[in-house]
Amino acid sequence: MANSKLYKGSLTTIILKLLNDNQKMYGYEITQKVKALTNGELNITEGALYPSLHKLEAEGLLDVEVTKVDNRLRKYYKLTEKGTKETSNKLNELQAYIKTIQALVNSNFSLE
Amino acid sequence: MANSKLYKGSLTTIILKLLNDNQKMYGYEITQKVKALTNGELNITEGALYPSLHKLEAEGLLDVEVTKVDNRLRKYYKLTEKGTKETSNKLNELQAYIKTIQALVNSNFSLE
């Protein structure tokens, strides 16, 4: 991701969430979808995405299905059962993180 | 930080925000404050904190004041003028990140 340091660590969660909502997606599609949904604010780099997808596949969270469209290769990924459970965990962790960080940042602690 | 991968990248912002609210703090105090404010959920490790404080000082965002209390060393850090501005930037970036990631995670994009 070529934006802020803050996005570090959230790539996996983003991928899983997108696959959870869209049944199956291929790598390039994920980069374009994220860019569109964030109004260009978040750009996933290929150097981060592909190794991440391979890792998720190796961990048994994703299944792959290779197809050819317009003479070009596509690798569709979709969640396994294990992947669906992990998506739920990751989303809960993200919500907890946001809640915690919001609490830290939205108050003036010198008054406490 | 010994918790989630999600916290990666937010340590600097947390430090700056705490110093912004508390005028001056020392390292150990920061670790305890964060632990208390997050009900033990977020634990900043010393291996992450001290190098980060040194870096912020080197960048001119923090000033240091060494004192001795009860025969023990303390290094109080406080924001410089530059540090105060950077705090504002970092907080804005954090809010933007939260907004973006929330949008990505709280919707069902397959319906769009």
Place this chain on the structure above:
DNA sequence: GTTATATGCATAAGTATTTTATGCATATAT
């Protein structure tokens, strides 16, 4: 009295995740 816990700072080695820089290939627009 000595052992654990708390206070306080520091650094080095290892790990994980990302950016940056490439590489290859096809299709389409200029």
Place this chain on the structure above:
DNA sequence: ATATATGCATAAAATACTTATGCATATAAC
């Protein structure tokens, strides 16, 4: 003919963190 879009991939470097130490004083527990 050249640039841009589509599509996957990996390797080197940078970054930020965890884990493991090290040193030192004070206090509580046993």
